[in-house]
Amino acid sequence: MYDYCVIGGGIVGIATARRILKQHPGADLLVLEKGPRLAGQQTGHNSGVIHSGIYYEPGSLKARLCREGAARTKEFAAAHDIPFRTCGKLLVATDSAEYARMMALYERSVRNDVQVEFVDAADLRRREPRITGVGALFVPDTGIVDYTRITEALAEEVRAAGGRIQLAAEVTAIDESADAVTISGPTGRWTARTLVVCAGVQADRLARLAGVRTDFRIVPFRGEYYQLPAARADLVRTLIYPIPDPSLPFLGVHLSPTIDGALTVGPNAVLGMSREGYRKGSFDARDVRDIVGFPGMRRVARRYFATGLRELRNSLFKGGYLAECRRYCPELTMADLRPREAGIRAQAVLRDGTLVHDFMIESTARTVHVLNAPSPAATSALPIADHIVERITDRESPANPQ
Template sequence: MYEVVVVGGGIVGAATAHELTSRGLGPVLVLDKEPFVARHQTGHNSGVIHSGIYYEPGSHKAVMCREGAAATKAFAAEHGIPVTECGKLLVATDRRELERLSALEERAKLNSIDAETLDAAELRRREPHVTGLGALFIRETAIVDYTEITAKLVHLVTEAGGEVRTGVTVTGVRETTDAVTLRTDRGGVTARRVVFCAGLQADRMARLCGLAPDVRIVPFRGEYYDIVPHRANLVSTLVYPVPDPDLPFLGVHLTPTLDGGLNVGPSAVLGLSREGYPKGSLDWRDVRDMASFPGMWRVARGNVRVGLREMRNSLWKRGYLKECRKYCPELTLEDLIPREAGIRAQAVMRDGSFVHDFLVRRTDRTLHVLNAPSPAATSALPIAAHVVSLLDGTLG
């Protein structure tokens, strides 16, 4: 019997398994249904080590993002994983965004983040190809390859005596007073405790365990473009718009890459398939799940304008370009080369509100990470420590 099984081989699952083995709380087994780890959200994000400026002071996101940024950089340095500390500019392009920028400056102070205010002239001096009325510069924001970090975490788990099995799908869960038995397509597995870090399938795994979570995972497609190589030097820092505080998305931004490239994205288009990355992907089970959930209809009614804009930009490249040209007017249609989309697992409440913070639910012997969107990659190490602390008192 295993002490703990971790279901899900993304960065949060891998970090949880690493935390368990580091504390000697084994034997530990990681299960992932894909042929390799980091297949979904971990392998399809912008690779940003976030500072934590956006998040409500005192929230899990704010605290864990700050801790996670430092922990991620330290982990990368220890294991020779490249990190580029390029910094980030939050650029206001109209008066309303300037007001939001002022609120973010105050939030930066509350979250102990070093944020420098730039006027239009200083913004232009630092980034000649970027235009705005003003900006905040967040010096500590960086970029890293989270797939590489996940691979290293998994390697450390196996070095410490843990097991990692890929290509194994959990199809059923039976919990008793003493153990949890997982039914999989490769046979049964028994453990004293199970942690589910299932991302896009988190709510379904919870229901397998007899939970009736008050949330549903709604997939949002993040569509990206690469900038043509000869234009990759347009900016030297991350360049973000000022986000809408009512939405859990950060807007289309320019991101330098570790190999010297530049990409732009992601958008936030309602997905019709939780794991269908090509444009036009449709999974009828996923559609039925959304259509049968009252919260989804409330989200749709409350965000008609935003939803239509995102759909238009998905279908019409010129509309997507318009979002980028607000702060980088030199970009042209010819500069944008489509690349594979990502899919964000966003938990939505029954009343139609987005879950803005990390969310955990549990039974006696299972623990479920039900909402871990951005900045979960940045925050993975402290999330893992928190999850294991919740389990620690009940482990042998």
């Protein structure tokens, strides 16, 4: 019998395990990770950006936890000698329509208490000579880091505090009773008084196993990246982002320096045919059945048909992808786009076709489920963990007996 079990060895799961052990020193805690290593899914396949919180709906969990998480991520990295760089980000408007959206985004940044500077076309050219636009917003606090290293450092603290981390431990059944939760799979059977599920792309399936609401599905969107040749890695000094479409949870194809000195381009957002298939052409029949058979996804397909078609075209034809980049960086060429491993965004979609923008967390008497935690979950992992543990602590308090 464990006091706590956490399913999921990504950054949110490991951060939560660490926070539990800080809150409850000496507790018996187990982390179960399906894969052969920690941070093997979304955490290890993102662009490494420490987000500022400029985009998110004021008052939302994303807005609040991202702001706090950015500062704490940098503090944690500094304390553990993990390299990071606060290089700043430019959100570039390339035409009058984007300029109008940029102004709306500036208003949101004020409400979110995020430091932002206006940049006109001339100043943009001075700051980044290879980038062109009619104006931009500069977000100085945005940074870059390696989230796999952050996860590994968090895991070291979990182990040092007595927590156990078990890899290659797939979960296929969750049985909650009045006083415990039994978790089982091909490699074992475990019992805990409290279970936290941070399962990313499998969040809806594990929620169903535990009896949590299932009026949503996790839909995988492949984020395909390219990497520029080493000789072009100094093309820009800052992160370069387009002005995003506020109706979509995706931020658009951007230029991203990485902490290891590379320069990446991406990601796009293509409907994935496999939740855990990172190679192009990956296909999983069960995952496809879940997508096709879910009414909410059919509504999404109708609503965003033109957008989806454009993303698919850009995935199939590099020229379309390049055209997206050349809107703000016209000197990029086809030869600059070298292959790089894709990422997968686990996006919750409701039955009515709504794309869930905010973090979504649900509970039963003895379980807590992180149901939607796409970007900026890596940036926000430490305060997300606090939020989860607060929910557990409130439930375990004498005023709320089990």
